[in-house]
Amino acid sequence: xxxxxFGTLYRKQFDCxxxxxxxLTGNHSHAEEITQEAFARLLRDRRNGGAIERPEAWLxxxxxxxxxxRFRENVKECGDVPIPESRSPxxxxxxxxxxxxxxxxxxxxxxxxxxxxALREFGGLRYQEIAEMLEISVDQVKVQLFRARQNLKRDLExxx
Numbered sequence: 001x002x003x004x005x006f007g008t009l010y011r012k013q014f015d016c017x018x019x020x021x022x023x024l025t026g027n028h029s030h031a032e033e034i035t036q037e038a039f040a041r042l043l044r045d046r047r048n049g050g051a052i053e054r055p056e057a058w059l060x061x062x063x064x065x066x067x068x069x070r071f072r073e074n075v076k077e078c079g080d081v082p083i084p085e086s087r088s089p090x091x092x093x094x095x096x097x098x099x100x101x102x103x104x105x106x107x108x109x110x111x112x113x114x115x116x117x118a119l120r121e122f123g124g125l126r127y128q129e130i131a132e133m134l135e136i137s138v139d140q141v142k143v144q145l146f147r148a149r150q151n152l153k154r155d156l157e158x159x160x
Contacts (some may be wrong), residue, residue, distance in 0.1 A: 006046075009055055010039060015133040016123050023118035024067040026103040029142065034070070040147050061133055062121050098159060105155040113148035116141055 017038055023032035038059050045052065052058045106114055115134060119125045127145075131138045 006043060009042075013056055013059055014039070016056075017063050018062060019122035020118050021063050021067060021108055023122045024064065024114065025070060025106055027041070027082060030067075030070055034063050034066040037066055054129075057125070057129055057133055060125065061120060064133070101159065105152050108155065109148050109151055112140075112144050113134075113151065116144040117148040120145055 014035060018031055018035045020033040022028060025031050041062055042052070042055060042059060076080065078084045106117070109117065112134070116130055119130045119133065120127075125133070127138050130141045133142070136144075
């Protein structure tokens with residue numbers, strides 16, 4: 001992969017991988033580290049002659065594995081929320097509370113539901129891609145997404 005192709009992929013996929021990592025970890029700093037490491041591994045793998053058919057899915061899988069590794073190391077902190085400075089103190093407080101509620105609701109989901117919803121909503125993957133990544137059937141993906149959405153709706157209904 002040449003530098004131009006890598007740069008294009010980086011610009012196109014960084015936000016998706018980052019949002020997915022935030023959904024898995026609940027922490028912006030950890031998600032940023034995970035995202036950077038995933039791209040570094042992609043670049044390293046390509047330099048070593050690795051053939052990756054679908055780098056977008058590969059990046060998500062690496063991000064998932066790095067997040068799992070992070071959980072196993074028991075390194076968990078509260079996530080910092082970047083907020084534009086133009087907001088009033090009331091808006092900042094409300095934004096922080098909503099963000100914390102969403103992360104809490106996501107953390108209450110079972111692992112399969114959290115991974116499916118994060119891959120779909122934050123990673124933008126299709127059902128088939130999620131099924132392949134998690135090594136489950138498309139029907140199982142649909143069930144996990146339905147249940148995750150129901151649980152999130154229940155936990156966040158007062159925000160809607």
